[in-house]
Amino acid sequence: MRELRWVAVSVVGCLSAAPLADAHAGEVVPNPYAPTGVAPLIDFSNGPIPSRSVDSGVRFEDLDAYMNLPETTLPEDQVLRPGLPEGWVQVGDMVIPRAVAEGADVRTPRSLDQLHGPASAGKVMGPSAADLCAFPEATPDGIYSGEFNRGSEYPRRGTIYMNYTGGKLINGGENSAENMSSLALTGSTYPVYGGGEAKAVAVAQAVQTDFAELAVRVVYLKRPPKRLPYVMIMMGGSYKDTTSGPAGGVAPGADCEDSGLRNVCYAFVKGSAATDQSNVASQEIGHTMGLGHTYGKDRVMAYGYDTNSNIDMGFGDVCSPVYISMGQAGYCAGVNKCHCASDGTQQHDLRTLKAIYAPPGPDMVPPxxxxxxxxxxxxxxxxxxxxxxxxxxxxxxxxxxxxxxxxxxxxxxxxxxxxxxxxxxxxxxxxxxxxxxxxxxxxxxxxxxxxxxxxxxxxxxxxxxxxxxxxxxxxxxxxxxxxxxxGSDSGSSGSDSADTSGEATDDGCSCRQGPPDAALALWAVPALLGLRRRKHP
CATH class of the missing domain: 2.60.40.1220 (Immunoglobulin-like)
Structure with missing residues (x-):
């Protein structure tokens, strides 16, 4: 087994000066979005457990009433601006651990007992690097190693919720079901999308086209129920409505094998064309699924494409060089070595996504x-x-x-x-x-x-x-x-009011899915990672 060197992160601040891009080269950090496996404790001593609504009160069909309205954000002195989580930096439109920006690679702990002891015996076997990689012999240990916790197996099906109606977000952790985001401004209401209903539908349809080769659906009329893991992208607004710096959108990054099933990302789009808005949205969603930037101008993960172009881009189907800005090292190098014949500095968008998600088609077997x-x-x-x-x-x-x-x-x-x-x-x-x-x-x-x-x-x-x-x-x-x-770190409560119809009723108390901030405690865990997962017919 190859020797891996683990690193603990304790650096504060943004990437204001260019650090050595290889300062953490050869080191490995645990995926900051991996679920903790900690069982919630529910105390009924004081009666029923209250729930917190995440409903903004705005209906999708009323979007036209919000067209061309001025932004409605709280004054600066009434908004809590905590900044980025400790040890995290912003590179372009991604917020990633500083160690990753400086050369460290990421591994996803598959076994819960690697984090907090044997809290669950529900691990299952599934495809490994030998099944998923074009270059399995070049894939580092711990990448696609075949062991999964229940719910995280490959191949997956997925849901993207495009939130056009805004709402109150809470800073801390990543939990789309509970409106919790590591990039949110506590005390501020994220604004309603100002492009109107027709453009919102057109953008959503274009995003669905980008994911057409995967069993990933795009919804926007109604929010999924809380029990179902989904990615949420906030449409509209401005970087000033988050803790990020100037960007066309922003997303938490370094989720190299898509462990974070409930991430929240943002597309700061207003008056631009529907194609531009869908390109930005798909890029930010792609970041939450483990994709970085690449060079080029013909794919959604390209860094610096022409936003005035009316081309509706898609995910790249060839190995393309990873975009490395000043002070940034490679991104998800271990995963990239699996899919491209390189030292980890090339990315194949679709191979990376198809390793995670099943091809489209009906799902006839209920859980x-x-x-x-x-x-x-x-x-x-x-x-x-x-x-x-x-x-x-x-x-x-x-x-x-x-x-x-x-x-x-x-x-x-x-x-x-x-x-x-x-x-x-x-x-x-x-x-x-x-x-x-x-x-x-x-x-x-x-x-x-x-x-x-x-x-x-x-x-x-x-x-x-x-x-x-x-x-x-x-x-x-x-x-x-x-x-x-x-309602905090245990990620315990909140659901969909026992709704068995598949529609959300948007209640449940405040809970979080791990990190970035909650995950920083996991960064020093020196666990080598296995995987397990079952084959699917």
């Missing part, structure tokens, strides 16, 4: 999920910590799952998405009574599988379903504490 623990009918004491374990599966990767907890009156007490693919949920503080736990899994054809069990919390149930203890103050404090934990 399945089972609650493997506790057993149906199990009983617990009010003081018990209850661990719910689930086993989701599908014939394509990219699926997501959640659980819903309801009481004997069919009142929904919580909906929790497994953002960190732990396949596990921890409960405490349930009052005496009978509860139904329903697990649901959804794929990108909006097929849903579910499994439900009942559990009993022993003790006398009062009329309100609240705990019979008189220590309400302690319960309130515990509930508040757990609600805060469940």
């Amino acid at each position: 399945t999920i089972s609650i493997t623990s506790p057993a149906d009918g199990a009983s617990f004491l009010p003081s018990d910590l209850i661990t719910v374990e689930v086993d989701p599966s599908d014939d394509y990767g990219g699926y997501g799952w959640d659980i819903t907890v309801t009481d004997s009156n069919d009142t929904v007490l919580a909906e929790i998405v497994d953002y960190q693919i732990a396949q596990q949920f921890n409960f405490k503080g349930l009052a005496p009574g009978v509860y139904t736990i329903t697990a649901r899994v959804q794929d990108h054809s909006d097929q849903i599988g579910e499994h439900a069990i009942k559990i009993t919390i022993e003790g006398e149930e009062n009329e309100t379903g609240a705990p019979t203890t008189s220590d309400s103050e302690a319960g309130s404090e515990a509930g508040s504490e757990a609600g805060s934990e469940a």
Whole structure:
């Protein structure tokens, strides 16, 4: 096995002066978007877990009312501008770890026990470099190594949500379902797209054409449900509506094998032609899927193409030199070595995407999920910590799952998405009574599988379903504490109100999918990476 040198990142600031491009050459950093595998803790001591809406209140069909309106952003002194996450820099329209900008390569931890211990036994086998690479012998160890956590398998199907209606975003982590973005401005409302409904549709159709060779759909009329992983691109606005510097768009980068299933990116497009807007949008989405810039002017990943051109570009189908700006080293070199005969400085857009995503076509097999623990009918004491374990599966990767907890009156007490693919949920503080736990899994054809069990919390149930203890103050404090934990780094809660129709109802509390900021703690993890994944017929 080749020796890999890992690096911890602790540098602050932007790429203001050109550092040595090879300062971290030969080093390897963990993919900052890899799910943590940490199971959420949900505390019901203070009653139902409240949810946070991500709905902007603007309907897509009302876009024409926002045409040519002035920008509506808060005054500078009322907007929190945290800047880029520590150790990250902006290169063009990408925000990437400084170590990557200075030569480090990226590996994706496939096994959850490489991060936080064996939180899940749900790993599956799948294609490795030998199956996916044009040059497997040149592919470094840890790239496409064949082991996957559930939901992240190759080949995947995917969804792109083009957000034209704006809304309040939260800075910190990457979680499209919860409006969380490492580049967002907390306290500011991202503006509604000003190009009108007809142009919005035309841009969306052009983006769909760019992804026509992949099983990736583009939606814009309704937001996908929270349980389903999707990329969100904010359409319109300005770089001033983010923490980035001047650019035509911006995206979090260095997701070299597309581990971040819920990234958020931006296309700062207003009055330009629909073709230009779609080119910008597809480039930013491509960055979230692990693509860097290339030289040339005839493909969406090209750096510096003519934005006044009316050419609707697509992804490149040849190996092209990676664009390296002053102070920047190569980008995703390990992946590039797999697809092109070079030292990692050439990129093949479509080969890279096709290694991840299945070809287009119908998906006739619905996903399945089972609650493997506790057993149906199990009983617990009010003081018990209850661990719910689930086993989701599908014939394509990219699926997501959640659980819903309801009481004997069919009142929904919580909906929790497994953002960190732990396949596990921890409960405490349930009052005496009978509860139904329903697990649901959804794929990108909006097929849903579910499994439900009942559990009993022993003790006398009062009329309100609240705990019979008189220590309400302690319960309130515990509930508040757990609600805060469940809505932050644990990525615990938020779903789609148990909607089984495949349409979102846009509720759920604040949760995040890892990094950039939350992931910085993972950068010093010296884990060599395996992969596993199953073959698909």
